[in-house]
Amino acid sequence: MRRYTALFFLIMFMIGTDTFLISPMLPTLQAEFGVSTEAAGWMLGAYTLGSAVFALIAGPLSDGWNRRTVLLGGLLGFSLSTFLCGSAEGFWTMCLFRFLAGISAAFTAPQVWASIPSVMPPARISKTMGIAFAGLAASQALGVPIGSWLAAAGWSVPFRAVGAASLLLAAAAYALLPDMKPAAGKGGAGSILGRYRTLLASGRARSGFLGYLLLHLGSGTAFAFAGKWLADRFALPIGQIGTVLMVLGIGTLLGSLLPAYAVRRLGRIPTMAAGMGLLIVLYPLLPYGPGLPLVTAGYLLIFAVLGVLFPIVMEALTSLNASVRGTISSLANSTMNGANTVGAWAAGLLYVRFGGYASIGLFAAVCLALSLGTFLLGGLFRERETGAEREAAAAS
Known part of the structure; x- marks a missing residue:
């Protein structure tokens, strides 16, 4: 089981x-x-656009195919398109290769979340979800310095290395992963x-994805x-901001x-109530932090709590319907990207017109309070569905 976890x-670290x-x-x-x-x-946007749009297609398709094959195809496409970025001869060529890399990632990353419940015993699903998410988190911490260090040898080197x-x-995936074919009678x-x-016939699913949207x-x-x-509050240069x-x-x-x-x-x-309650308090207080060390510590605590919460939510979402886990994972990916896109626009509006970062902190707290209420009222974290819910899901 450790080989699957690693x-x-x-895979998530590389993506x-x-x-x-x-x-x-x-x-x-x-x-x-x-x-x-x-x-x-657009060299950034091309990747996220390809990932967000094609994830909506990749997930449902993957639920009717061998999930191992989908993951391998996505990884091979991701490898080739990223390598080709290092050979781009112009701006639009680079955008094309980044777009293709985003499409490939849309076929790869959701398969990780959907595969974990298929290959891991129930007692280890939560831990494996957390470790997979840790790969994504590690890339967030190390992606910038890795790119900078490799680029010192030439701008094409990072793309070719990845x-x-x-x-x-x-x-490795070809050698290690078993076939994960759809259940009999559900393949096509x-x-x-x-x-x-x-999926969305379930009220738990609708409220779960709404809460996930608000959280992101x-x-x-x-x-x-x-x-x-x-930069504005502490006059930090770009290097210190990166730190x-x-x-x-x-x-x-x-x-x-x-x-x-x-x-x-x-x-x-x-766990969800305590974690999100802490975030609801911290986000509005952070803009008033008296010094950079305290603000950095506040950010560290906030993102540590988010690191606890996100895998728990993903596990709950992927357990909604075992027959459409690829659809669930892909919809979660698109929900995240869509929320982050809207969030970037909202942040600019709030920062410029409504009192700077303090308004952003308050907005974040309101979103998280609504998210927590939606999760709890919608029943996403109920351990088991009632018999009526199972019959309704089967009938749909």
């Missing part, structure tokens, strides 16, 4: 690293391709929209302008190792 951690890889290289790539600052942002490493992971059944209808909206809005606020943001990734990494322990000691509902 494989899932490394996360590729996501954050381009940020420190943006000025270099802008100069290399001779484009404006506004246009250069592409080559992903190819090795594809070989249902259209893409049909699988979404099956609050945390994403607070994160989007963290760097801008640190603080690395601390946030470290906090998420540490927190993501604890969900199984917290659930075992407290239970899912008390």
Whole structure:
């Protein structure tokens, strides 16, 4: 079982690293391709656009296929498209390869979340979810310095390194993972929209995804302008801002190792209530932190708590319907990306027009309070469905 855990951690680490890889290289790539600052942002946006849009398609398709095959195909495509980024001869070529890398990631990352309940015993699902999320968190902490260090040898080196490493992971996945075929009679059944209808016919699913949207909206809005606020409040240069943001990734990494322990000691509902209650208090207080060390410690605590909460929510979501786990994971991925996109827009509006970062902290707290209420009232964390709910799900 440890080999599966290590494989899932490394896959999520590699996908996360590729996501954050381009940020420190943006000025270099802008100069290399001779484009404006506004246009250069599309080298980031092309990846997230491909990932968000195609995740909605990839998930339902994967529920009718062998999940191992889907994951291997996604990893191979991810490896090739990322490697080709290092050979891009112009701006639009780079955007195309980044878009293709995002599409490949949409077929890969959701399969990790959907595969964990298939290959791991029930007692280890929560822990493995946390470790896989830790791979994503580790990439958030290390993606920026890794990209910077490798780019010192040339801007193409980071892309080729990630592409080559992903190819090795594809070989490992081929050797280690078993077939994960759909249950008998469900392999080809249902259209893409049909699988979404099956999932969202459940009130628990609808409230669960609404709560997940609000959770990411609050945390994403607070994160989007963290760097801008640190620069304005403490006059930090970009290097020191990067150091603080690395601390946030470290906090998420540490927190993501604890969900199984917290659930075992407290239970899912008390863990979620305590964690989100703490965030509801911390987000409005953070803008009033008297000094950089205290603010950094506050950020560390916030992201450690988020690292505990996100795997618990993902486990609850993927347990809603075992026959459409790929659809669930992909919808969660698109929900996250959509919430973060809206959060970035909302953060700019709040920061400029409504009192700076203090308004962002208050907005985040309100979103998290609504998220917690939605989770609790909607029953996402109930241990078992009632017989009526199971019959309704089966009938749909």
